[in-house]
Amino acid sequence: MDALTGETVELLQTLIRNQCVNDGTAASGHEIRSADVLQSYLEGAAVDIERFEPTPGRSSLVVRIEGSDPNAPSVCLMGHTDVVPVNPDTWDRDPFGGEIVDGEVWGRGAVDMLNITSSMAVAMRQLSTNGFRPKGDLIYFAVADEESGSKHGAQWVADHAPEAIRCDYLLTESGGIHTGDADVPFIGINTGEKGVAWRKLRIHGTPGHGSAPFRSDNALVKAAAIIQKLAAYQPAPRFHELWREEVESLGLDDETTNGLLDEKRLDDVLASMSHTGTARRLHACSHTTFSCNVVEGPMKTNIIPGVIDLGVDIRTLPGEDASDVEAHLHAALGSLADDVDVEIVMNDVASISRTDNPMWDALQRAINARFPSARLRQQLVAGFTDARIFRRMGSIAYGAGLFSPDLQAADYAARFHGNNERIDIESLRLTTQLWLDVVRDLMG
Numbered sequence: 156m157d158a159l160t161g162e163t164v165e166l167l168q169t170l171i172r173n174q175c176v177n178d179g180t181a182a183s184g185h186e187i188r189s190a191d192v193l194q195s196y197l198e199g200a201a202v203d204i205e206r207f208e209p210t211p212g213r214s215s216l217v218v219r220i221e222g223s224d225p226n227a228p229s230v231c232l233m234g235h236t237d238v239v240p241v242n243p244d245t246w247d248r249d250p251f252g253g254e255i256v257d258g259e260v261w262g263r264g265a266v267d268m269l270n271i272t273s274s275m276a277v278a279m280r281q282l283s284t285n286g287f288r289p290k291g292d293l294i295y296f297a298v299a300d301e302e303s304g305s306k307h308g309a310q311w312v313a314d315h316a317p318e319a320i321r322c323d324y325l326l327t328e329s330g331g332i333h334t335g336d337a338d339v340p341f342i343g344i345n346t347g348e349k350g351v352a353w354r355k356l357r358i359h360g361t362p363g364h365g366s367a368p369f370r371s372d373n374a375l376v377k378a379a380a381i382i383q384k385l386a387a388y389q390p391a392p393r394f395h396e397l398w399r400e401e402v403e404s405l406g407l408d409d410e411t412t413n414g415l416l417d418e419k420r421l422d423d424v425l426a427s428m429s430h431t432g433t434a435r436r437l438h439a440c441s442h443t444t445f446s447c448n449v450v451e452g453p454m455k456t457n458i459i460p461g462v463i464d465l466g467v468d469i470r471t472l473p474g475e476d477a478s479d480v481e482a483h484l485h486a487a488l489g490s491l492a493d494d495v496d497v498e499i500v501m502n503d504v505a506s507i508s509r510t511d512n513p514m515w516d517a518l519q520r521a522i523n524a525r526f527p528s529a530r531l532r533q534q535l536v537a538g539f540t541d542a543r544i545f546r547r548m549g550s551i552a553y554g555a556g557l558f559s560p561d562l563q564a565a566d567y568a569a570r571f572h573g574n575n576e577r578i579d580i581e582s583l584r585l586t587t588q589l590w591l592d593v594v595r596d597l598m599g
């Protein structure tokens with residue numbers, strides 16, 4: 156292992172062991188542990204450092220190498236330091252051990268996204284200790300609270316100290332997986348994200364005694380009917396500007412490809428597809444989706460509940476806004492809509508960054524330096540990342556990275572928030588090198 160990759164591995168192990176688990180509560184995360192580690196790793200190099208801690212323990216770190224030309228484009232390398240919770244019983248190794256087994260680093264965050272957060276820090280330190288002076292500002296942003304909607308992290312900094320992170324180009328999680336023909340692979344770069352429209356549906360009934368339910372008005376029974384309606388609701392598919400490229404790069408047979416590109420046949424093709432993971436991803440990228448995931452209320456076995464709150468995770472397609480979400484809910488619920496108050500929990504529309512710019516070209520060159528025949532492929536991801544906040548601020552934002560050709564897309568996807576999360580050391584080497592190559596090319 157070369158020295159630089161060794162630094163990325165070691166830093167990744169430390170970040171995994173810090174267990175910055177974000178369970179959605181303000182008191183979780185404890186990203187201050189990793190902000191401290193990253194600050195001491197980067198301190199001493201010729202950089203400016205700022206810290207933000209909007210909520211106790213939820214620290215984010217901004218590190219800057221000032222550019223020599225105020226008119227040159229600025230670049231921000233952003234990685235989140237929090238990880239999602241884990242059930243250790245379903246893992247083959249300690250999720251917070253950071254063990255190396257057969258050339259892979261194991262642990263929660265190994266692909267989402269401490270691998271990238273650590274490789275970006277190593278590239279940053281390498282550049283500054285070697286006296287690299289970028290033309291525009293080069294920023295490293297190690298940010299808290301990505302996994303629960305960014306309120307204690309990127310959204311807070313964007314609202315309260317936007318100048319600290321304002322940039323022309325943002326690179327973050329998580330592209331760089333090889334797909335298609337191994338001789339002329341596609342490398343996926345996330346150029347867009349679906350919208351997030353989390354809603355809380357408050358369902359009203361009349362409270363009463365559980366011993367006498369006859370002719371009662373039970374909010375939980377209504378909630379069950381509403382959940383069934385939302386689960387069965389299937390809005391028609393709609394194709395966005397990246398759909399054709401996405402489908403064509405899958406390398407499927409002509410019959411399947413043509414079916415996926417036909418709005419009338421798409422749903423049937425997805426229903427009969429043998430690989431569930433691929434079908435699920437393609438469905439998400441071509442439909443507005445509704446997933447009922449939380450039920451809350453005064454739950455007691457002898458009380459008929461008078462009110463139930465239902466948490467619904469809605470993900471919208473490019474071009475849809477809050478009024479479209481409202482129309483969908485009305486269409487799905489029919490007359491039951493009258494019994495429901497809708498509260499907006501999160502409302503971020505889908506975002507897509509263009510590719511006709513020097514950053515895209517620099518990424519292409521940097522990836523071709525390692526894989527000469529590879530072509531970049533734009534992709535829209537169903538999940539959200541902090542990139543959406545930067546796109547709203549006017550940045551061009553890409554989910555990038557560069558992984559080993561041996562890492563299969565389906566295996567990689569299954570490790571996100573999944574069991575046995577791990578990353579091979581070759582991928583850590585390639586990703587570290589990618590940031591160095593892109594920054595030197597674009598900003599040198």
Ligand SMILES: [Zn+2]
Nearest residue numbers: 267268301328
């Ligand atoms: Zn992530």
